Amino acid sequence: xxxxxSYIELNNVSFSYNITTVIENLTFSIRKGxxxxxxxxxxxxxxxxxKVILGLLHPTEGAVMLFGKDHHDFKEKYRIGYVPxxxxxxxxxxxxxxxxxxRTGRIARLGFFERFKKEDIEAVERxxxxxxxxxxxxxxxxxxxxxxxxxxxxxxxxxSEPEVLILDEPTVGVDIGAQKTFYEFxxxxxxxxxxxxxxxSHDVDVVSQETKTVxxxxxxxxxxxxxxxxxxxxxxxxxxxxxxxxxSHEPNDQTTKN
Amino acid sequence: xxxxxxxxxxxxxxxxxxxxxxxxxxIGMFLVVRRYSLMADTLAHVSFAGVAIxxxxxxxxxxxxxxxxxxxxxxxxxxxxxxxxxxxxxxxIFLSGSxxxxxxxxxxxxxxxxxxxxxxxxxxxxxxxxDLVVIITLAxxxxxxxVFLYKELFFTSFDTELAEASGLPVKMINxxxxxxxxxxxxxxxxxxxxxxxxxxxxxxxxxxxxxxRGFRFTLILSVIFSIVSVILGLFASYYYNLASxxxxxxxxxxxxxxxxxFVGEGT
Numbered sequence: 172x173x174x175x176x177s178y179i180e181l182n183n184v185s186f187s188y189n190i191t192t193v194i195e196n197l198t199f200s201i202r203k204g205x206x207x208x209x210x211x212x213x214x215x216x217x218x219x220x221x222k223v224i225l226g227l228l229h230p231t232e233g234a235v236m237l238f239g240k241d242h243h244d245f246k247e248k249y250r251i252g253y254v255p256x257x258x259x260x261x262x263x264x265x266x267x268x269x270x271x272x273x274r275t276g277r278i279a280r281l282g283f284f285e286r287f288k289k290e291d292i293e294a295v296e297r298x299x300x301x302x303x304x305x306x307x308x309x310x311x312x313x314x315x316x317x318x319x320x321x322x323x324x325x326x327x328x329x330x331s332e333p334e335v336l337i338l339d340e341p342t343v344g345v346d347i348g349a350q351k352t353f354y355e356f357x358x359x360x361x362x363x364x365x366x367x368x369x370x371x372s373h374d375v376d377v378v379s380q381e382t383k384t385v386x387x388x389x390x391x392x393x394x395x396x397x398x399x400x401x402x403x404x405x406x407x408x409x410x411x412x413x414x415x416x417x418x419s420h421e422p423n424d425q426t427t428k429n
Numbered sequence: 430x431x432x433x434x435x436x437x438x439x440x441x442x443x444x445x446x447x448x449x450x451x452x453x454x455x456i457g458m459f460l461v462v463r464r465y466s467l468m469a470d471t472l473a474h475v476s477f478a479g480v481a482i483x484x485x486x487x488x489x490x491x492x493x494x495x496x497x498x499x500x501x502x503x504x505x506x507x508x509x510x511x512x513x514x515x516x517x518x519x520x521x522i523f524l525s526g527s528x529x530x531x532x533x534x535x536x537x538x539x540x541x542x543x544x545x546x547x548x549x550x551x552x553x554x555x556x557x558x559x560d561l562v563v564i565i566t567l568a569x570x571x572x573x574x575x576v577f578l579y580k581e582l583f584f585t586s587f588d589t590e591l592a593e594a595s596g597l598p599v600k601m602i603n604x605x606x607x608x609x610x611x612x613x614x615x616x617x618x619x620x621x622x623x624x625x626x627x628x629x630x631x632x633x634x635x636x637x638x639x640x641x642r643g644f645r646f647t648l649i650l651s652v653i654f655s656i657v658s659v660i661l662g663l664f665a666s667y668y669y670n671l672a673s674x675x676x677x678x679x680x681x682x683x684x685x686x687x688x689x690x691f692v693g694e695g696t
Contacts (some may be wrong), residue, residue: 225594248596255590265462267587268643284577311641331595393680428453 176203177239178335178367179224184233186216186223193219193427195391197233202302206368208378208398211388212411217371218256220388221339224369225253238334252328254321256339256371261366263313269323270308274296274300276330295330302326318349325356335367336360342372354381375402432668441561442553442620442663442673448568449617450659451630454637454651455575456613457630459525459606461638462586468505468607470627471524472614475501477623478527479615480548481534490548491563494615502607503529510587510600551622551674553666564616571609582606611667622674630676636685637696639692655686 179201186194194216201207211217222228226242227245235242238250275292276298299305302322307315312323321341328336338357343348358381360366372378378385379398387393387401393409394401433439439605460468479497483490501523535545547555556558556564575582582591585602595597617626637650669676 227590227593248594251594253591253594255430255588265587265636266638266642266644266647267583271583271643271645272587273588275580275591278580278584278592278597281580283581287580299640309643311643314641327591 182234184230188230204365206383208382209371210375210378212257215389249331250334252333252336253327254324254338254341256374263330267312273313275331276327279331279360296372298330317345321345337369339371438554445556445561445564446620446659446663448565449620451495451655452568452571452613453629454633454655456610457634459582459586461634466522466631469630472498472611473526473623473626476615478531481531485534485538498611498615498662499608502611506607532645548674549622549624551620553673556619561616567612568615571613625674625678632681632685636688639688
């Protein structure tokens with residue numbers, strides 16, 4: 172079977188803040204249709220990696236290729252949707268409706284001074300519908316629950332009609348029930364809409380259950396492969412230290428408990 | 430016709446006042462939602478130093494105020510981006526530093542007189558025909574900029590990182606924002622005064638935010654509140670011989686209190 176087109180490709184990428192190396196010699200690629208989870212300890216470079224991919228930080232060494240182009244030459248930002256980490260910490264008093272926030276997802280497709288067109292509004296309405304927040308269209312974002320706000324940011328990312336969706340710890344501050352629904356929704360986006368997804372999570376259990384491939388990051392790439400093949404005690408010890416143990420969220424799941 | 434409009438200076442005050450009433454909350458809105466309200470006061474104090482320089486060099490103080498506050502705005506953004514000093518500290522340095530410079534220059538220019546009072550608290554009788562042309566021209570430029578850059582200014586204010594990840598030139602947009610704020614502050618000095626322009630930029634916005642509506646609605650409502658404050662404040666200033674800046678801001682405060690009560694009863 173031929174390999175799918177590579178959407179994101181990193182070749183020996185390193186990034187340092189002054190003299191502190193945060194990520195080192197990362198080489199991997201993410202292909203069309205992938206659902207990749209990135210796990211690793213706090214401070215292990217997960218968010219920095221995302222910022223490098225998004226062009227918010229420039230690698231100190233190595234090359235980042237996005238859709239076959241060097242990231243310096245990559246201008247079609249709308250092809251990558253991004254859901255940041257601090258979604259649930261949005262300024263509560265910011266006077267913006269759900270519609271106004273989701274509409275910002277279309278800005279990457281528009282030029283300076285260019286007004287929103289009919290097709291932009293239609294894409295916004297569609298993204299709100301898919302994300303299940305259409306009923307909150309005119310609600311202020313600060314008045315929503317953590318889970319609802321999460322969906323607003325997903326809708327915002329989907330409004331640009333991206334080919335890749337990058338999510339950084341998307342369920343921090345979201346209750347367990349809403350998390351489950353949320354990950355089912357993500358899986359359906361990957362399965363039914365063929366959206367390529369890159370999910371950062373500190374939750375090893377979620378990543379092993381939801382994603383197709385896992386990258387383990389602790390400054391460098393500790394492992395890369397199928398969740399069932401690589402998520403074992405040995406790898407977790409290399410990632411999180413020797414006292415780490417994996418505890419499943421499922422009450423009857425004995426197989427993963429120590 | 431009301432006797433107030435028999436005087437050219439009053440007509441000029443109203444025309445300039447309404448222009449300021451429109452642009453002050455337009456800019457103030459973006460400062461408030463960024464939690465950057467102190468920027469307006471800082472630029473006002475810098476403008477005051479600009480006025481002092483104008484008095485010393487005997488040039489129109491509006492021009493020197495605009496020049497200095499734009500330069501200061503760029504300096505503030507540069508220091509804030511360098512992350513060597515926190516945003517609030519940068520503003521504090523510029524605010525108190527420019528006031529110190531203004532006081533020194535004014536004492537050199539022997540500018541401590543009644544004229545100074547009008548720059549501090551605003552005066553309806555000091556808007557010259559030239560001032561009016563400058564104020565309306567610049568207010569129109571600021572208004573057009575905000576209208577055309579609305580989506581970029583909104584997005585950058587809402588989430589700078591997301592805006593940057595979407596390919597927006599965030600630094601340039603922030604510099605534009607600071608420049609627009611500097612111009613809006615400098616042209617408002619004649620009517621509202623150095624010490625109260627910050628209030629006209631912030632209070633109508635906070636009043637409008639009480640109604641819990643979206644950004645666009647809140648922005649339009651804040652402009653309406655601001656224009657009403659300016660018009661009623663100028664009437665009060667004329668009929669009761671009050672400093673116009675104080676009268677305008679007190680009306681804005683009354684609208685704020687009424688909004689608090691009105692919204693409180695509505696919920």
